[in-house]
C-alpha cells in the first residue's frame with residue numbers, strides 16, 4: 001500500500017480500495033479525466049477529498065472562482081472514501097479543557113463554534129440534494145472501564161455548562177438495555193446530534209456540486225512536481241502542466257514524501273483500519289440487543305469505534321498497521337474482529353466481509369490547521385487527527401474564503417502553521433512507542 005512517509009506519489013488513476021463503500025455506492029460521478037497539455041488557472045487544488053471538493057465548491061458558488069482540482073487517483077480515493085462516516089461536532093484530538101488552559105476561554109469557545117459550524121456546513125450541503133444514507137442521530141461515547149464513566153460525566157457537565165450542549169448520561173444497564181448489549185460498556189454519554197452516513201456518497205455529492213458550480217475535477221492527475229513559475233506556480237502531472245496563481249494543498253494524510261517544504265515533516269500519517277461484517281440475522285441482533293444505529297466510540301487511548309449499518313452489518317474500526325507495507329496483513333482485521341467479539345460474545349460465529357485501511361493525518365499540536373502563508377500564495381488545510389468528516393467541509397469553505405482574500409477569526413487553527421515534528425525521521429518509532437503506552441494504559445489504568 002502507498003506509504004506517505006516513504007513514497008513520493010500516491011499513484012496514478014489507482015482504483016478505489018475494495019471497501020464496503022466502494023462496493024455498495026454504485027457508479028462514481030462523471031469527472032474531467034486526466035489533465036492533458038498546458039493550462040493556466042487562477043486556483044489549482046491538489047487532492048479531491050472532502051477538503052479539496054468543498055473548497056472547489058465554495059470557491060465557485062460563493063466567490064465566482066472556478067478552480068482546477070488535480071486528483072492523483074479517483075475522487076475521494078483517500079480518507080474521504082474510506083472512513084467510518086461518523087459526523088461529529090469535533091476535530092483534532094485536543095480536548096476543550098486543554099484548549100482553555102492553553103489559550104483561554106474565548107479562543108476555546110471560538111474553536112468549539114467553528115467545529116459546530118462544520119457539522120452545520122455538512123448538513124447544508126446534504127440539503128442541496130445529496131443522498132448519503134444518513135442514520136438516526138445520536139453519538140454514544142462509551143466508558144470502557146467503570147472509572148472512565150466518572151470522567152465522561154464530568155465532560156458532559158462541562159459541555160452542558162460551557163456550550164449548553166445537550167448531553168445525556170447513561171448507566172451501564174441503560175446502555176445495554178436501550179442501545180446495545182456491549183460487554184465492554186460500563187456506562188456512556190450520548191450526544192443527540194452526531195450521526196452515521198455513507199462517506200463515499202457524501203464525497204461524490206460534493207464532487208457533483210463542485211462541478212455543477214463550475215469547478216473542473218481532473219482524476220488520474222498526480223502532481224509529481226510543484227515548483228514556482230514567474231509570479232505563480234507550476235504543477236506537473238504525467239500528461240499535463242498547470243500554471244496557477246494560487247495553490248491549495250488538500251492532500252491531508254496522503255501528502256507524499258517531500259511534497260512541499262510548507263508541510264514536509266509537519267504531519268504524521270497513521271493507519272486506521274475498518275472491518276464490515278456479514279449482515280446480522282434477526283436472531284443475532286436480538287442476542288446482543290443491538291437496537292441502535294447511533295455511532296459509537298469508546299474511551300480507550302487506542303480507540304475503537306463502531307455502528308450498525310442500514311443493512312444490519314457491523315462496521316468496526318480501530319488502529320491498523322504502522323507501515324504501508326504491513327497494511328494489508330489480515331492480522332489487523334482479525335484483531336478488530338476479536339475485539340468486536342469481546343463486546344458481543346454472542347456473535348462468536350460472525351465473520352467480516354470487507355476490510356480496508358486509510359491514512360489519517362496527525363498534527364503535533366493535535367489541532368487541524370487551515371493555513372495561508374502570506375509570503376506565498378499557497379494554502380493548505382490538514383491535520384484533522386482522524387476526525388475530519390464534518391470539519392473538512394468547513395475547512396474547505398474557510399480555505400475558499402482565504403483564497404478570496406477574506407480575513408479569519410484570530411484562532412490558532414487559522415493563524416498557526418502546522419508545527420514541525422522534532423526528530424521527524426523517527427515519527428514511526430514515536431508512534432510505535434505511543435501504541436505500546438496506549439495498550440498498557442487501556443489495560444491497567
Ligand SMILES: Cc1cc2nc3c(=O)[nH]c(=O)nc-3n(C[C@H](O)[C@H](O)[C@H](O)COP(=O)(O)OP(=O)(O)OC[C@H]3O[C@@H](n4cnc5c(N)ncnc54)[C@H](O)[C@@H]3O)c2cc1C
Nearest residue numbers: 047049050051072078079080083084086223358387388389
Ligand atoms: C479508516 C478511517 C476512518 C475514519 N473515520 C472517520 C469518521 O468516522 N469521522 C471523522 O470525522 N473522520 C474519520 N476519518 C478521517 C476523515 O476521513 C478525514 O479526516 C477526511 O476524509 C480528510 O479529507 P481530506 O479531503 O482532507 O483528505 P483525503 O480524503 O485523504 O484526500 C486527499 C487526496 O489527496 C490526493 N493526493 C495526495 N497527493 C496528491 C498529489 N501529489 N497529486 C494529486 N492528488 C494527491 C489523494 O489521492 C487523496 O484522494 C477516518 C479516516 C480513516 C482512514
